[in-house]
Amino acid sequence: MSRWLPRTYLTLVYLLLYVPIAVLVVFSFNDSRTGYEWGGLSLRWYEALFNNRAMVQAMWNSLWLALSAATVSTLIGALTALALHRYRFRGKQVLNGMLFIVMMSPEIVLAISLLGLFLMVGLQLGYVSLLLAHVTFCLPFVVITVMARLSGFDERLPEAARDLGASDFTMTRTVLIPVIMPALLAGWLLGFTLSLDDVVVSTFVSGPSYEILPLRIYSMVRVGLKPEVNALGTLLLVFSLVMLMLSQWILLRSKR
């Protein structure tokens, strides 16, 4: 009993987690218009999806936003992690604490505070405001990922490089960056996914000039059922699954 009871329980919870996803995937191939009954296999919702110009535009917008937000946050996040790891400076604890608070605080609190800022400085809501916001909430996750990698590596490596005549900058470029490369990639993928997934912050800081995918989905699913969303959800699922496997593979490979 002590062996099969936990296993049955684990299986049951996993089932609950995956049934809705499975339903979504299955129904994305459903030919029926009502969305509840099975009407045979079909790719019509995928077709409808790609024929919807606004939808395709939102997809590209989202993709571009996620790419740029992930890249910027990885750059700044990596530098922050390096600074936190290597330098002693006043206010280090405060910096750490601020990053932690950004990570823990409810997204909606971040969202309204950024909205307030953008309106006050008169920034047009659109791509730039979205980018700034997304980078801000991705930042702590990148920092943590890189810090974890840095804390696991030999303190003497940078010292050895300096001892052999490398300047601090050269050492960072030739020793530290290669060491944290896997963490950079993993952090980038995490940032990319977080950005692509975000609804709460984007709702506040996006404007009509730049419509992104989650908001488009949001407006579609608030009322009734839209079979195209099944198809879109399936695509997103496959996409994030590939991204996740990629990042796990990178992390696992680097541990060897």
Added chain:
Amino acid sequence: MKQTLLSLSKLSKQFDDRKVLDSLDLEIFDGEFITLLGPSGCGKTTLLRMMAGFEHPDEGSITLGSQDLTHTPPEARPLNTVFQNYALFPHMSVFDNVAYGLKMENRPKPEIQQRVEEALAMVQLEDFAKRKPHQLSGGQQQRVAIARAVVKRPKMLLLDEPLSALDYKLRRTMQVELKRLQRELGITFVFVTHDQEEALSMSDRIVVLKDGLIQQLGTPREVYERPANLFTARFVGETNFFPGRVDALNDDGTIIVDVFGLKRRFRKPDFSVVEGQPLHVLLRPEDIRVLAPGDDDGVAGKVVERNYKGSTLDSVIHLTDGTEVLASEFFDEDDPTFDYRLGEPVRVSWVDGWEWLLPEEPAVVAEEETVDG
């Protein structure tokens, strides 16, 4: 006077095809300090955990007095354990850690208070009752772990390599401390270690284990001076193994053995010997005498290493046939011959009567060298 407290009978245990204990019998006497000694994987920890109730034997039984404990859960056994890394509850104060066992017995509060204070006084930690384990040093944590176990007044204390996490000096102090506690409390201690020095200095009896089998059971002196087999001889202390051959059997209970061409007269060993039989002559480094090259006793050799150890001077000597000999001599300021230099020729001998004979063990000998470092 020696009364059996715990008896283990025909204990066997297997983990995935590997026999950890093989039909093991052992009687533990009331009030003794007994040590389970062996290399890692010899089954000593499994054996201890079986006594505590964390493992269950596949076969065999454990009885305490007249009570069969084989299937009793750990919480119902009148034995307590001092864990390897102490396992002090990190969320409780020192006091609460020590009081835990008494609370589980639902003792009245005043009694708990008094007994915990006594136990802490016994390990000299009265002033640390309010601290948390992580605020204590390793040695102090060790004492708390002991107090927590003995406060329940167990019939027996099981100690699982309790000193392994401490540094050398602290380990020596704790050895003396443990010995004192055991005398004062009169509780049976079962002590697990892989450190032979620790075992020799603390135990009343030592159980030498290997591959789940008892290799030897005896007092430290017996185990050190009269090892039952090559494994025990190698594992406990350093030993020179000289190849010998029985030259003649005498009527007076002695035999003549040829060692490096020397004909030495030895007491007849416990095992049967025939003329021409090869055997091992065991000599501890401190039994070896290093003589001047002109001496007519002993075998010729050359000093290849000298290590000053404070009270002794240890040398490695290569005999002409290549055999390596370890010698450990006490300083004798007045002896002019004492100080040999590296590379200097010497002769090696020993005091007759200090040797120990063991028969050949073909399977083991094949894979090991004649002299073990």
Added chain:
Amino acid sequence: MGNTLQQPFRTAVLVLVWGWLLLLVFTPNLLVVGASVMTRDPSTFISLPMNLDAYRQLLNPLYLDVFLHSLYMAAMTTLICLVIGYPFAWSLSKVARKNRLLLIFLLIVPFWTNSLVRTYALKLILATNGLLNNALMAMGIIDEPMQMLYTEGAVIIGLVYLLLPFMILPLYTVFEDLREDFLRASHDLGAGRWSTFIHVIVPLTLPGVLAGVMLVLLPAMGLFFVPDVLGGSRNLLVGNVIKNQFLDARNWPFGAAASIMLTLAMAFLMFAHRLSKRRIGEDGV
């Protein structure tokens, strides 16, 4: 050695990071605090004079009801996540190491999947003529479809579904760190299963419980899209109120005050979490 390059590099990095955080985290939050004590203004959003009207408005029975209802749903969500997650994390920590990695991977896959899409997937199941109703009717358990969508229950189910991994992961961490020796020591000292659970397992896993509560309870008050998709207009979260005040009603002081309440709740939970870690001698983060 290298000092000529070290100083500018170091300075540049620190200026960039501090600049970003001060501009996009510190200042905006200060603005929110400021806005909460200002007066509502339809054209400029906020204006002088300063007052505590917004905080007073929080106590308005109309909103108080919504907040309490939101708190109730968040608490239920947290409780359900804890009840499901605690034994789940415990069981997970006992699975053989090789399989465990795969199981954890399976646990974070949903986390990487668009949460809005997953909420929508629940709608497929819970709708009046959705899968669950059809299945129950086919099995003869109910005769006519039950109203499942647009109920309080649907919101809670949605929140649990989205937030369960956030409860499980910190719990799993504490269970993985829970040394078998502590449990053995407890049994050795005479404690049975129940005593060991109460006196040893619960206190040692408490930091994980609190971390999980923090990661579930706060989002459970903020994820406004869950009620929007599953809950209808009567099951609102604090997040919905804040969103409405900022984007529709244009009452910034009130929205800001509500968001400050959320932040205070977070601060309180973080403090409790830190305290619980201190107790067992770990440094709180």
